[in-house]
Each structure stands twice: as structure tokens, then as C-alpha cells.
Amino acid sequence: MAVKFYKSENQVPLEMHKVRVVQKLNLLPVEKRLQAIQGAGNNTFLLQNKDIYMDMLTDSGVNAMSDEQTAAMFTADDSYAGSETFNRLRRAVKEVFGTEYLLPAHQGRACENILAEAFVKPGSVAIMNFHFTTTKAHITRCGGEVVEVVDSKGLQPQSDDPFKGNFNLDVLKETIEQYGPENVAFVRVEAGTNLIGGQPVSLENMLAVADVCHKYGVMSVLDASLLQDNVYFMKTREAQCKYMTTKQIYHLLADKMDIIYFSSRKLGFGRGGAITSHNESLMKSLMEFIPLYEGFLTYGGMDVRSIEAVAVGLYESLDMDYISQGPEFIQYLVKELDDYGVPVIKPAGGLGAHLNCSEILPELPHNQYPAAAVAAALYIAGGIRGMERGTVSEQREPDGSERYAELELLRLAMPRRVFTLSQVKYCADRVKWVWDNRDLIGGLQWTEEPKVLRFFFGRMKEIG
Amino acid sequence: MAVKFYKSENQVPLEMHKVRVVQKLNLLPVEKRLQAIQGAGNNTFLLQNKDIYMDMLTDSGVNAMSDEQTAAMFTADDSYAGSETFNRLRRAVKEVFGTEYLLPAHQGRACENILAEAFVKPGSVAIMNFHFTTTKAHITRCGGEVVEVVDSKGLQPQSDDPFKGNFNLDVLKETIEQYGPENVAFVRVEAGTNLIGGQPVSLENMLAVADVCHKYGVMSVLDASLLQDNVYFMKTREAQCKYMTTKQIYHLLADKMDIIYFSSRKLGFGRGGAITSHNESLMKSLMEFIPLYEGFLTYGGMDVRSIEAVAVGLYESLDMDYISQGPEFIQYLVKELDDYGVPVIKPAGGLGAHLNCSEILPELPHNQYPAAAVAAALYIAGGIRGMERGTVSEQREPDGSERYAELELLRLAMPRRVFTLSQVKYCADRVKWVWDNRDLIGGLQWTEEPKVLRFFFGRMKEIG
Amino acid sequence: MAVKFYKSENQVPLEMHKVRVVQKLNLLPVEKRLQAIQGAGNNTFLLQNKDIYMDMLTDSGVNAMSDEQTAAMFTADDSYAGSETFNRLRRAVKEVFGTEYLLPAHQGRACENILAEAFVKPGSVAIMNFHFTTTKAHITRCGGEVVEVVDSKGLQPQSDDPFKGNFNLDVLKETIEQYGPENVAFVRVEAGTNLIGGQPVSLENMLAVADVCHKYGVMSVLDASLLQDNVYFMKTREAQCKYMTTKQIYHLLADKMDIIYFSSRKLGFGRGGAITSHNESLMKSLMEFIPLYEGFLTYGGMDVRSIEAVAVGLYESLDMDYISQGPEFIQYLVKELDDYGVPVIKPAGGLGAHLNCSEILPELPHNQYPAAAVAAALYIAGGIRGMERGTVSEQREPDGSERYAELELLRLAMPRRVFTLSQVKYCADRVKWVWDNRDLIGGLQWTEEPKVLRFFFGRMKEIG
Amino acid sequence: MAVKFYKSENQVPLEMHKVRVVQKLNLLPVEKRLQAIQGAGNNTFLLQNKDIYMDMLTDSGVNAMSDEQTAAMFTADDSYAGSETFNRLRRAVKEVFGTEYLLPAHQGRACENILAEAFVKPGSVAIMNFHFTTTKAHITRCGGEVVEVVDSKGLQPQSDDPFKGNFNLDVLKETIEQYGPENVAFVRVEAGTNLIGGQPVSLENMLAVADVCHKYGVMSVLDASLLQDNVYFMKTREAQCKYMTTKQIYHLLADKMDIIYFSSRKLGFGRGGAITSHNESLMKSLMEFIPLYEGFLTYGGMDVRSIEAVAVGLYESLDMDYISQGPEFIQYLVKELDDYGVPVIKPAGGLGAHLNCSEILPELPHNQYPAAAVAAALYIAGGIRGMERGTVSEQREPDGSERYAELELLRLAMPRRVFTLSQVKYCADRVKWVWDNRDLIGGLQWTEEPKVLRFFFGRMKEIG
Numbered sequence A, B, C, D: 001m002a003v004k005f006y007k008s009e010n011q012v013p014l015e016m017h018k019v020r021v022v023q024k025l026n027l028l029p030v031e032k033r034l035q036a037i038q039g040a041g042n043n044t045f046l047l048q049n050k051d052i053y054m055d056m057l058t059d060s061g062v063n064a065m066s067d068e069q070t071a072a073m074f075t076a077d078d079s080y081a082g083s084e085t086f087n088r089l090r091r092a093v094k095e096v097f098g099t100e101y102l103l104p105a106h107q108g109r110a111c112e113n114i115l116a117e118a119f120v121k122p123g124s125v126a127i128m129n130f131h132f133t134t135t136k137a138h139i140t141r142c143g144g145e146v147v148e149v150v151d152s153k154g155l156q157p158q159s160d161d162p163f164k165g166n167f168n169l170d171v172l173k174e175t176i177e178q179y180g181p182e183n184v185a186f187v188r189v190e191a192g193t194n195l196i197g198g199q200p201v202s203l204e205n206m207l208a209v210a211d212v213c214h215k216y217g218v219m220s221v222l223d224a225s226l227l228q229d230n231v232y233f234m235k236t237r238e239a240q241c242k243y244m245t246t247k248q249i250y251h252l253l254a255d256k257m258d259i260i261y262f263s264s265r266k267l268g269f270g271r272g273g274a275i276t277s278h279n280e281s282l283m284k285s286l287m288e289f290i291p292l293y294e295g296f297l298t299y300g301g302m303d304v305r306s307i308e309a310v311a312v313g314l315y316e317s318l319d320m321d322y323i324s325q326g327p328e329f330i331q332y333l334v335k336e337l338d339d340y341g342v343p344v345i346k347p348a349g350g351l352g353a354h355l356n357c358s359e360i361l362p363e364l365p366h367n368q369y370p371a372a373a374v375a376a377a378l379y380i381a382g383g384i385r386g387m388e389r390g391t392v393s394e395q396r397e398p399d400g401s402e403r404y405a406e407l408e409l410l411r412l413a414m415p416r417r418v419f420t421l422s423q424v425k426y427c428a429d430r431v432k433w434v435w436d437n438r439d440l441i442g443g444l445q446w447t448e449e450p451k452v453l454r455f456f457f458g459r460m461k462e463i464g
Helices: A030-039 A067-073 A083-096 A108-119 A135-139 A171-180 A203-216 A226-237 A246-256 A279-289 A289-294 A302-316 A325-340 A370-382 A419-436 B030-039 B067-073 B083-099 B107-121 B133-141 B169-179 B203-216 B228-235 B246-256 B280-287 B287-296 B304-316 B323-338 B370-382 B419-438 C030-039 C067-073 C084-097 C108-119 C133-141 C169-178 C202-218 C228-235 C246-256 C280-287 C289-294 C305-316 C324-342 C370-382 C423-437 D031-037 D065-075 D084-097 D110-118 D132-141 D171-178 D203-216 D227-237 D246-256 D282-288 D287-292 D304-316 D324-341 D370-382 D422-434
Strands: A015-023 A101-104 A125-128 A145-148 A185-191 A220-223 A259-263 A273-277 A352-356 A388-390 A408-411 A444-448 A461-462 B015-023 B100-106 B125-128 B145-148 B182-192 B218-225 B259-264 B273-277 B352-358 B387-389 B409-413 B443-446 B459-462 C017-024 C102-106 C125-128 C145-148 C184-190 C218-225 C257-263 C273-277 C352-356 C387-389 C409-413 C444-449 C460-461 D017-024 D101-105 D124-128 D145-148 D184-190 D220-222 D258-265 D273-277 D352-356 D387-389 D411-415 D444-447 D461-462
Touching: A015 A125, A015 B443, A015 C169, A015 D065, A015 D258, A030 A185, A030 A370, A067 A302, A067 C067, A067 D017, A083 A108, A083 A273, A083 C444, A101 B083, A108 A135, A108 A185, A108 A259, A108 A273, A108 A289, A108 B287, A108 C273, A125 A135, A125 A171, A135 A145, A135 A185, A135 B287, A135 C125, A145 B203, A171 B107, A185 D273, A203 A220, A203 A246, A226 A246, A226 A279, A226 A325, A273 A279, A279 A289, A289 B107, A289 B133, A302 B304, A325 A419, A370 A408, A370 A444, A419 D422, A444 C324, B030 B323, B030 B370, B067 C017, B067 D065, B083 B246, B083 B273, B083 B304, B100 B107, B100 B280, B100 C324, B100 D461, B107 B133, B107 B182, B107 B259, B107 B287, B107 B323, B125 D258, B133 B145, B133 B182, B169 B182, B169 B203, B169 B280, B182 B203, B203 B218, B203 B246, B218 B246, B218 B443, B228 B323, B280 B287, B280 C228, B287 C423, B287 D422, B323 B352, B323 B419, B370 B387, B370 B419, B370 B443, B387 C030, B387 C460, B443 C067, B459 C387, B459 C423, C030 C370, C067 C305, C067 D352, C084 C102, C084 C273, C084 D282, C102 C108, C102 C289, C108 C133, C108 C184, C108 C273, C108 C280, C108 C289, C108 D287, C108 D422, C125 C169, C133 C145, C133 C184, C133 D287, C169 C184, C169 C202, C169 D065, C184 C202, C202 C218, C202 C246, C218 C246, C228 C246, C228 C324, C289 D017, C289 D110, C289 D132, C305 D304, C324 C352, C324 C423, C370 C387, C370 C423, C370 D444, C387 D132, D031 D370, D065 D304, D084 D101, D084 D246, D084 D304, D101 D110, D101 D145, D101 D282, D101 D287, D110 D258, D110 D273, D110 D282, D110 D287, D132 D145, D132 D184, D145 D273, D171 D184, D171 D203, D184 D203, D203 D220, D203 D246, D203 D387, D220 D246, D227 D246, D227 D324, D273 D282, D282 D287, D324 D352, D324 D422, D370 D387, D370 D411, D370 D422, D370 D444
Parallel strands: A125 A145, A125 A185, A185 A220, A220 A259, B125 B145, B125 B182, B182 B218, B218 B259, C125 C145, C125 C184, C184 C218, C218 C257, D124 D145, D124 D184, D184 D220, D220 D258
Antiparallel strands: A015 D017, A101 A273, A259 A273, A352 A408, A388 A408, A444 A461, B015 C017, B100 B273, B259 B273, B352 B409, B387 B409, B443 B459, C102 C273, C257 C273, C352 C409, C387 C409, C444 C460, D101 D273, D258 D273, D352 D411, D387 D411, D444 D461
């Protein structure tokens, strides 16, 4: 909950919970940080977590748990088949989405593997507002193609549209007609569109997408991993949602979409994932993949303790007190940076703040990797780890030439319920320092560049 | 540890640990049990765990944790990349196997998916002592073929050979030559061979297999999921191992094998899995599959808490006090049954006791599913759930005809550190009752028979 | 629950729970055990727990917790005043005893301190079936005297009376009349009378005691620390209780007694303690002692996590499946020993088995401390730690002469839900060995004999 | 750690840890808060915690635990005697204080009971910088008298002396001489003097007190419950301590003082308490009280899990990253309030912020209880619970007349590691609102006034 204070310069985000268990963090002296980032080849993925003060690499699987979740882990009913724990997960999913059928999987990408195996045929197309890395990987692995139909505002850093993750409905229809509905594997709606800054989709737009799908007889799939944040934005930015309960919104969506899947590393403050639906026959067609890739149908490759935690966490995903925490702390950080003049994607989305590094280092060409350079600089300046989301994260063209990213972003993810206002202020302060001293930052070049997944494993050094 | 008591009829298995946390079990009245098994279509997979007193369905993911494992879960370093927790797992694997390279995965079948994707080409063959269900599924999915070269004693219920999981080395060589080494994806050694009763492989045989592979230039792969039990049998049944430490045995194997993988739902008393090796280039060829199917390289789709538990559990896998518990309780159960005349696979293996249902119900033909019938009877008689490992677990031939299993077994798995001598005695008593009253048990017929995985989801009723 | 097996020599006690978390035990080699007991001056209190395989010193604070208790600890509402956790404890006590008023304390002896401070005036008398060490200490500290009126059968090792903890009602009345009701601080009924072997009191006798008290206008106090065991014996040994629920028994007692107190280290499988009553004014007279000695009224010196665990554990104290475990394992041990001819107190009580060391070492005089000698021997023989309950546990007379204990017992306490049948059999086996080799056991003499609490801190050596 | 930000109006306190587990808080609507405080008779002790957003009643037993503490709880060695857990506590105390002897007790007041029982004779005097409620209660209960010799600055709200808890050494000497050293039970140094606002004592002053005691042959006792905060102030306010490690300070004190005791509800972020010393014979004289009042010498009435947590927490008490958190958040709150003009005790101490209610409501006489009135107002204004530390907390004179408190304070305690900057800002904001609207606040009068401990149980209503 964010409260407007009686006597305060601006709105301050406020946790509606207290802290029960903490874990020590290290803030190395700057010379050690310099050493660490050099040892990591200027790649934040290769830093050791013990050398990091604020780990803002991702929001996935690193959220704080509640006391109720922690407690639930201890009552887990450890059984391969027919576990009470799985029954509790089923009840939780039913409560949150209203759906009858449930298939568990060990995390979001595992759901994507199964959906791709089941529905993506060679030559088919999966249409979506925007791709996500693992989603695309599985679709292309199965011979499909990904087409993105996000509204153009979604890609404009300057646009302050409240729902920059929205589909362009006209382009959606055109795309379906162009490929032919029979060649569309599915239309995927990504709530809280990850790669364009955690930008939400409006309820109106989601429902319209579902209608389009229905009209064309095309399957609609909701990636609900970031739905919790998205629902927060619906409630606070979309007039029709103001007086709906969060549960009404979840149910409305589930009623309209053919299939929903999610990573519980995000939704549910836990680990694991699941696919759910009202549609029995669709779900039956997915069923056999679960034991093959994941585990038996009543645990799906998850630790039964994690299932307990997710079952509790899903209820928490309905609670505005909990789901507002992330977006409001991000909003605070974005405002702090924006007020100071730091180029940052607006409006604030649901996953983290995103620095626009092309504007921070306008002189630096894509092939000197400005986002990676800022990532390294911010670690040196403050022991803060962000994630490069720019050209380094792309894969070279088959001819070896660089494929330049549309945006050179540094993502500063905000794990839910983990960092405090003090730490967010510290983060803002360190970014301001980097911004003020941006002329110290030079470009990077590869010293080791793996063929695949270079952003994970590659190493770079400063140019000159 | 099993001690020979001063004053006792026979050896009694003895836990070298005490109980810290317990969980209530229900023993329904017999009329409720009858109702429950009928509601489950006489399929023990479809029973609800709350209706079960002793769940002996599997030993996978249902082992009790130690206090140290439970504690470790709370110090988890929740980080996507570079987590200290993963470093601790790496150190544990290094300690246990001596291997340098480690790729995590969410459980054993996930490792198999990756190994199959990487190494099994259409038309290739994977040779092994015996198949395991998920192993075979991934190999055939990738277009490979499975060839089993277990020594013939392994399939003789009567044989009391101490290492019934051993390879027939001559057949192994012939098979390699027959297919040509270049068409052999790998030779897989399954420690504690699951589907033939958890029967161990001798150290001598394992090393000889590795030598054969080396000679032919074929990759050797050790499935170490049940290695803990297997090492116990090496120590107690194989002369050369008596004075070796458990660690020496693990290291010797790891030195000789090209790749080792395991399910931590068995090895390590936890959840998750991993692939490990001394061979950097082999491991690099697997690396990219981890982020695709599992999760980033430093968590591999596991809950970081589970990784902590496994890291501790792996050390426990070196401790004879812990690893003897399972085999010795199984041995006790097998001896009790054998002494009474119940047909049971001997010698006792490492996973559970296996009732030979063809001998229990000799009149009943395969297509009346004797193992399923005994499974249902034992649940009714004692609230005990075993797993059918007979014809129901097979898949029909393409022409719809039944494919009869070689053995009609009822597996009574023994989760590690979970049940006590009282409960094992209770189990033996209930089996004796079933044996004495076996003429009450009739055959079963399908009421719902799914096309695939019928043993998971199918339903049956009593004939006549 | 104990089941009569279909095919079994005798009844076997059976846990109605499974094991979730275990803790490693060490069984030192015999030469190390010898060294350890000598290092401890032949006093089992001075042994280090790491040197012990079975710690049967006491049942207090060493019981295994349930999964539900463990989970509850994590939802603790950590507040000094008005905590929800305390409200949950209040509801649990209300459910179990039906009582309205509740004062928490950090354990049983803390309740005794408060009751003594409030009610025992110099010159007053507290009448009870039998004293307990700390009870007596507080009463005498406050200037009171303890008078024991247990039925004579209670002190006869040979008697097989089912309720050897019963009051002799005539002696009770005589004692009240002799001292005058106005000089009776209270009559204390100790359920599961500890120092005479955990022997129960019948419901009939307890109610009769309450009636006597009522008639004379004397306050009745129930020490319910071992009530859980006692209720088990009422249900199984007393005809009128057979068809009563455990809750009916608890409520009936609470309705009749003026005050109930208990140690949650025994009742409730936790840590802590409490005083409860229907009588508001009595409780108000105790209230001010709580903040003085213990802590504020809504936590009473307990860890709030322990309060959660106790709140859950009290419900478990109503569950025959749980409360039968202790007595039935004790019963099994006693029968094993008795069948072999080892002198042991009968019938089996609720706290542990008690070896009659005067009969084991009939030649050894009290001042050579037969019970301590057997305790040391059993530790050497099996790494098992019992508690001397004989002359060593007495305090010398003011003139320095020994005060000989009525019984020279070695108590082998049975922590609840901790040890298994294997371990109980092991214990029996080791006792049998000691019995068969009793001529090896010599007497002990002091090397260091503290003035007070010599049984805690004193050291002895073998004579000759 | 507090960092001076690069771009920030003022210093912001910064946690050197992250959040692992959270617990939901409720912020009731204002009309419900009004109802709740009326239901509680305007006494914050009588509020239910579920109706409170920020519980700032006390810092005792409500501190967040670290992940290491939580983990340690699970490895507890549950043994009455000779537990490894107790050995770990012993090692921790040795590390922190360097002392050899250790007696455990269930919390701070239990130590005080024992010290009073052992050392306070009727007619004796205990001299201290300032009394604490329970300390005084035990001393007077044993017939002793408490004399306070705090430096006069300690009682001046306006004084900004950095060590307002210091002894006036001249008065100390005079007092000893006046009573005669033989009648001085002990001199007690309270670190972080609680009742005058958590004000620290300088190292120099503490050592000087010890010297005085030594010279007169009087026993010195350090109440180290708030020593962690006090050491932080020594390090940051006292020149000679700047380059000492925290451990050096702890050891220096322990070397000079005869006895140290502490509540682990404060020191060690846990529950429990202990007495420690270099002096064997002093400790032996206390030993027998432990089993009488607390529990056996190797657990002292604590839950063994709590002992594990304290053992870890004591090491954390050496870590400036952890021990700075409390004082710096308090400092921030005090500065916020002071800058706005709210009357608050300065300098900021170690336990919480203290509002000077006599200045907030200067018109309100003591017998209308201004501190209680402000406490009720703050709860209504923000769901925040403080503790009245004014006339309500005093006891009436024997003649029934009020005994007016020297200071009418509202204490806003800051549990360690529990609240965040957002919440501290919220708290400051609500206090500012109360300050600005102070003319709305009227006096209170009793509706139920208990004879003893009226501040705990009494009820009041608004006047007029």
C-alpha cells in the first residue's frame, strides 16, 4: 500500500507486513567490487552472489516468502500420487482462477515446453504481444514462428501509456488472417510483458484478444507469471476495474482464456509452475507430457514443500496489500530517477525499473554494448547487480553480424518483499552517481564470446 | 546398521538416528478401505494419500530428511546466478564423486531428457543393464532404441545371485559390435536396477563395463539414482569393497564413467537432480539444454531450498549408518515374508520388497492382472499401498493385443528413514494375511483403459 | 496404537504416524563408552549427549514434535501483549480442559513456584499421592511440609495394581483432619505419578479426592504434566472410561479440580507450562506472580514459537493415536524384560521402564549405590543413558548419614515419538546382557560429593 | 549501517541484510481503531495485536531472527543434560564475553530473581545507574533497597549528553560509604539504561564503576540486555572505542565486571537469558537456583531451539552491520520528529524513541495521564502501539495518593530488524499529525484501577 503522508514531499510506498527473518548482505569495498566485476568478465551473470549487495538481476524465484508459506512447507504431504498437498494447490488455483483442471510443472519454461510440444507444429505461428526468451526458444525449437503484435507505444520509451503491453487488435486480426487461423498454434497474452519493461495489458484489451481468438477459432493462452503485478495496474489504472475485486478480475480472465499458465517463481511467491483451464479436453491433450518431462501429475517435478508454499502464495496473489508492494517500490525508484533526469522507461511497470542506456551513453554504439557497460558501472558504484537487456542479450545473425537490440536497457528487478525503502533509495542514489559520472564509462568488447547464450556465459573487457 | 542382538531370534535392523518430527497417519476401517479402492478403480495410483496408512508406492521424493538438511534449507542463498547454495552443492558433488563439472536439473527424468536430446540420434541405440520407464521414453522419443543386456540371473526370481543387476559382458560386447560403436549413443549402467527389484551391480562389473566402453570408444553413463543402496551392497556383498570407504567407491566409479546423473529424490534424500563429470567438453555440450528446459545453470529448475537439502544429503549418502537403513529394513521384510512362504524376489534389493504375484495367484492369467489384484487386496487388508509392476504397467502392442510383463510384481517400496520396525512388521503381517487368504482374490478387468499411461490413470473392476 | 498381529508371537506397538525428520545418533565403541562414563564420574547426568546412543534420561522436553507443531512455530505472532499466538493457546486449553482462565509459565516447576508462593504459608501442609522433586523443593522453601498419601500398593514393586498412583482416601481424610483443613495449602493430585514409576491414578480416585477436598473446603490441584499417559491408562484399564472420549475425561477432571497446572515439556509435546482453572478469583490471586517471575501474561516467559507448538500439541494430547505411543512402547519394553526375568516395576507406567536395582544387585548395600552402578553398566553395555532414582538421588541427613531410598530404581524414560521398536528391542537386549552379567558390576563410592544436588553434579568411582 | 547518500537531504539508515520471511500486518480503518482502543480501556497493553499496524510496545522478544538463527533451531540437540546445543551456547558466550562460566535462565527477570535470592539480604542496598521494573521488584521482594546514582543529565530531557546513562561516580562512592560496603548487595550497571530512554553508559564510566567496586570490595554486576546498542554508541560516540573491535569492548567489560547477565530477548535476538562470569565461586553460589527456578543447568528453562538461536544471535551481537540497525533507525525517527518540533528525548538512545508528553500536553496535569492520552491518540491516528512510561506506570503511595513520574514519556520501541524506513516514516508522520492536532487530546481517568500493576491491567476513559 502506498500512503500519501500527512507531511511528506511525496508518496512513500509502505509495506503492509513486517519482517520476520533476515539474511546478511555484504557490501564490498569499491576496490573489491572492481576486482569482482573484472573477474566476472564484466558480465553480471558471472558475479558471485556473495559479492553483491543488492541483487536486482531478476524477480524470479527470489521473492521473500510469508510466514504462512514457510509454515505450510512443514505440513507437506509427501506423496507421489494423491497427495493432500496437491489437493491444496488445486483448491488454491480453483479459488484464484475458478478453473477446474490443473497440471503442475517445475516452472514456467516447463509449461512452455509442454505447450509447444502439444500445439506448435512446424510452420505454425504463435502470436503474442511480445516474446519472452524461453517461450520463443520452445516455439522455434518445435518449428514454429513467433509474431509480436504489441501496440507500437509499447516500444516507445517515452510513451506514458498506462498499458504499454496491449495488443494492437487490428494487427492481431491481420496476422491471424495472413497466416490463416488453422496455422496459428495459439495467441499468447503475456501479462506484465517482461521484455518491454514489465508493462501491463489492460483488462479490456485482454478480453478483446480473447474475443478475437474466439471469433477466429484460435486458442488463447494467458501467460500469468506477472499477472499479479498486472492486476495491480488494472485496479489502479483502469476505471472499470476500480470496484472489482482482484478475484473477479482473475476469474473473468480465466473464463475467457482457453489456457492459463504461470511460473510460481513469480506468481505465488514460490517455485514451480502450472497450467490450468476450464477445458477438460485441452488439458487431457497435455496430460501425458507431465510425467514425461516433469513428474507425476500430482507433483509435476516440484518439491512438495514448494507446492505448499505456492498454494498459500496464490491466495496472497489476491491480496492488494501484498501485490501492491512490488509495483509501488518500482514506481518510487522510477520517480526518483526520472525526477533527477536519469533516462528510465516510463511509466513504471511491474517487474523492475529499466534504465535506457542508449540515452545514458548516447555516443556508445550498440556494438560497444552500452547496457552492459552501465551494468558493470552500477555494480562498481554500489554493489548492485542488474541485468543487461540489450544487444548482448541478442544472438548474432547466422552470418556473424550483430543483431542490434531495439532498446539498450539495464533492468533493475525488484524481488517482491525483499528490499526496503532504504535500499531502494540507496539504489537510486547509486544510479544518480553513475548518471552524473557517465563520461567515465567506456564501451566493452568480447574476450570470450560463446556461440549460444553469450549473455549468460560470455566475458568482456573495457575498450581502450 | 543391523545388529545381531545378544538375545534375539534373528538380526534386527536398527536406526542410527532418532526421530525429530512426525506426521500423523490414518488407518481407515476396512469398510472404508474397500470403498476407497473401489473409488480408485482398483488402481493404487488413484488412491488419495489421506486414505493410506503405509504409502509404499515409491521411494522417490518421499524420504525423510535429516535435521541438518532441514536446517540447511533456511540458509538458502536465493539467487538466480552465482548463488552460494549452488556453490555448496558443487562442493558436495566434488566431495562425493570427485568430479569437477556439474549441471543441475529438476529431477532424474530431466537429466534423461537432456542426455537423450544431446546424444540419442534417430537410429542409434542405448545399451543398458535394464531400462527404466522414463529413460526409455526419452530415448525412443529421440528416435533411439533401448537394448537390455542384464545377466540372465537378473530376471530369475529364484536366483539368489548377490548382483542381479550385473551386465552380461559378452552380450554387451556383441551388442556394441552388432550395432557398431558409432551407432551406440551410450551405455547406461543403472545402479540398483529399479525395474528388476532394485538389484545391485557389482563394482567389478561396473568397472568392466566402463573398460568395454573405453575399448570401443563408446560413452559410459552411470545412473546413480540408486547408487547409495548399491554401494551398501558392494560394501556388504563384494569382498574387494569391504575395506574401501564408501567415498573411495563413489570416486572410483566417477573416475571410470564418462557421465554420471542422478535423481536427488533418491540419492541425497531430497528433490532435484544433476549431471556430473570429469569431462569438460561433454558437459559443455549439455550446458545449453539446462536453461532451455530447466533453469539457469546455478539452480537448474530446483527450489534453492531443495538444493541446500541435497547438498547436505549427498554427504549423508557417504554415511553407512544412513545408507544401510533402507536395505536392512527391506532385507528384514523380505526375510519375514520368505520365511513364511510368501513368494518374494530374492535376494532383497535396495528399493523395496517385490512380491511375485504370478506365484501368489498362479491360476490367474496375465490379462486378469494378478499384480494389480494383489495390490488392491493388500490395500484392503492393511491400508498399504504398493505399486503394480506387471502387465498393467506395460503398454498394449500397436495391434491392441496385450504385451505380457515378464514378471508380475507388486513393489512395496521402502522410503528411507520413514517407517519403523513396527510398521515393517505390520506390513509383513498384512502380506501374510493376503497370502493365506489368496483364494479370495479374483482377477480384474478394465472399466476405463486410457491409450497411454494406463497404469497411471486407468480404472478396473473385479471380474465376476 | 498397539495391534494384535495376525501372525505374531505377541502384541507389537505400532506408530500411527510416519517419520518426517531424523537426527543422527552415535554409538561409540565400547572402549570409548567406558572412557566416557569414567570421565563423567559414573554419573549419567554428566555424560555429553554426543556420546550417547539412546538418551533415556527423561521424557521432559525431549519429545518429537509433529509436522503441525513445527509448522505452527512459523506463524507465531511475536507480541508481548495481546498476541494471537496466546489467543490460540487459550483456545487450545479451553478445548482440552474446558477452562476459562489461563496463566502461562516457562515450565512446570515455574508453576509450582507460583502456587507455592501464593498458597503455601509457613507451617502449612501440602498433601499429595507422591511428591515430585521440584514440587517439594518449592513447598519446603516456602515453609510448608509435604505429606504423601499414596496407596501402599504404589510402593510395592511386585504389586500389579493398575492404578498404583491412587490416593489412599482414608489416609487423605485423616491427614486433613490431623492438620486441620485450614492448614492444608492444597491437595495435589499427580497424574502419572512420576517418582514411583509413572503410575497412573484412576478417574474414580481423582474424582473422589476432589470430593474429599470439596467436603473439607480444601483446594484441589491437579498436576497434569503426565495426564496424557494417565488418560491412556484410564481409557484402557478403567471400565467406566472405555466409552468416554479423552476430552470428556479431561473436562470431567477440570470441572472438579480447583486448579490444574502442567509442564508442556510433557503435556503438549513442547516446552513451557501453564496454570488453568474455572475459578476466576483463584487465578487473579496468582496473576501478579507471572510478570514477576515469568513474563507478561500473554507469553509467560515462553518463546512465542513454543507457545504455538504447545497450542497444537495440546490438541494432540486428546488423540489416542498419539497418546498411546508412549505407554505402549514402555509396555513392550517392560514385558520383554519381565519375560526374561529382569526385575522391573510392574505394571508398566507412563514415563519409562524402571529397573529394580536392589533385586539386580541384591548383595550391594544402599551405600554402594546399586542403581547408579547399573546405570553406569548399561551405558557401557549399550550407550544407553538412564537416570538413577535411588539413594544417590536422596540428600544426606543433616548429620551426614545416608538417607536410603525406598526403591533403588534405574529409570529408562521413553521420550514420546522418538525411539522405534528396533531401538526399544536394542535397549531390552542390552539390559538383558547387563542382567546376565550382573556379577561383573561392583559398587560405587564418591570421589566428589557436593552438599546439595549431588545426583546432578557428584562423581563416583568403582569400589575396589 | 547508515550511509551518507550522494544525493540526499540527510543520512538514511540502511539495512545490511535483506528480507527473507514477512508477516502480514493489519491497518484497521480509523473507526475500528477508535473502537479497539476504547475496548482496551485506553490501555495499549490491552489491545489485541491483530488490531495493530506497528507494535512499538517493546523491543523485547520481538526482534526478527536471521536465517542462520532460524536454521540453527532445527539442529537443536534436545537433551536435558550435556546437550551439544548448550555447548554451542557456551562457546558463543566465551567468544563474545571471554567468560568461562555460564548459567542459563529463561529470560532476564529470571536472572534477576536468582541474583536477588543469592545476594540481596534484608536491609542491603543495590546501587545502580537506574532501576528497571523487574530488577527492582526482585530486590525489594528480598528485602533490599534500590538506590539510583545516574548522572543528573540522564534525567534532563533537554541534555544532549552522549552518555546519559553514566553513573555519577562521586555519588556512587558516597552511597557505598553511606551504607557501608558490607551492606551493598552489588552495584548494577545497566547498559543502555532502559527507563530513561535507552541511554548508553560510556566505556570509561563502566570501567570506572568497576574500579570503584573493586576498591570497596563490592560486587559489580553488568546488566548487558541492551549492551549491543550500548556498544554501538561506544563505537560511534566515544573516541577511545573507535578503533577497538566490538569484541574487544565486550571482553574488556567482562574482564572488569564480577558478573554479567542478560535477557536474550534483547541481546542475541532470541528468547532466554543467562548469567556469565570469570568467577567460579560466585557462579557456584548461584548454581543451585537454576534447577529450582529454571531447569537443569544445561538448558535453564529455555527451549533448546531458542538456545540454538541465541548462540547464533550472540555472534551477531558482535557485528556492527547488525547492531547498528536499531540505533540508526531510532536516530532517524528522533531526528524527523525533532526537526518538526515534536518534543522528544535526545539524543536518540538504543531502545526506541521517547516522546515527552508533558511538553506535548503541557496543560494536562499528571493525574490526567498525559502519556497515556498521547498513547491512545497515536493508536487512533495510525494504528501504532507505544508504551506509556509515565504516571500510569507508577504505583500509588501507600496512602492512595498518586506518585507522579519524573517524566511523562511515550516510548516507541524499535524492534530490531522488523520495521523498514517506510514504516518509520509512517510512524513519524502519524506522530506529527498527533502533535499538530494535540489540542484534540483530553485527559484520562480510571474506570478500573487494579491495586497492583495497574499499567498492565487498568482501564481508563476520556475525561469530559
